[in-house]
Amino acid sequence: MRNPCCDNKGTNKGAWSKEEDQKLMDYIRVHGEGCWRSIPKAAGLLRCGKSCRLRWINYLRPDVKRGNFKEDEADLIIRLHALLGNRWSLIAGRLPGRTDNEVKNYWNSHLRKKLKSMGIDPDNHRVMQNVSLYPSRSSNSAAVSSDAGNDDFDHYWQLHYAGSRSSEANSSGLPDLNLDLTIRIPRPGENELLMESVDVNTAKPTLLLFR
């Protein structure tokens, strides 16, 4: 059995105080990141190494961007999630200044609802069965016919999915996805392949990740 990363005796838990933040920042400014297990003792903190790492990465790092997500960042998260799933660190890696924790929280608290409200299953980015894409303008009921045209839904598809087709001109104004990680033959030893397919019924593109 592995030892826990820290015993809970004598370590603080919960929210960080300003003094703790300052100690951690001062220490890392002088000694740099790394060797998290030894940092608490060296920095005079009653925290475990994991807690220090998390606090630094998610909050104290000077390049962390705080505040609300912009529209283009949200669009990018949706497109990357369709591509990569819940691989928050990879998604965050394409959003400068954003952390995996922040992206994950934003997804769970905002984007998941947004997609559901549009009739998109946030887990697989497919149109949900038995759920209307087109909420009635005269009723709050969710059970409404789904075969009528809908500008919002079409716009959504154009924005989040069609927009990620790298071969097309990006007319949506969204940042280029830089899809160099997609649609290429895996090198020896790599076990993932990304490719795009097009739904023959809807002509909508789907990005597939093979492992």
Place this chain on the structure above:
DNA sequence: AACAACGCCAACCGCAGAATG
């Protein structure tokens, strides 16, 4: 004004994989 319900987000937990001896 008081309480309950809800939503957001910082932080914790457990696990897997990488690194090290």
Place this chain on the structure above:
DNA sequence: CCATTCTGCGGTTGGCGTTGT
């Protein structure tokens, strides 16, 4: 190789602020 330690990731929880009744 194998065992152990360390790091990073994703899921989950709990506290707090806000909104509704």
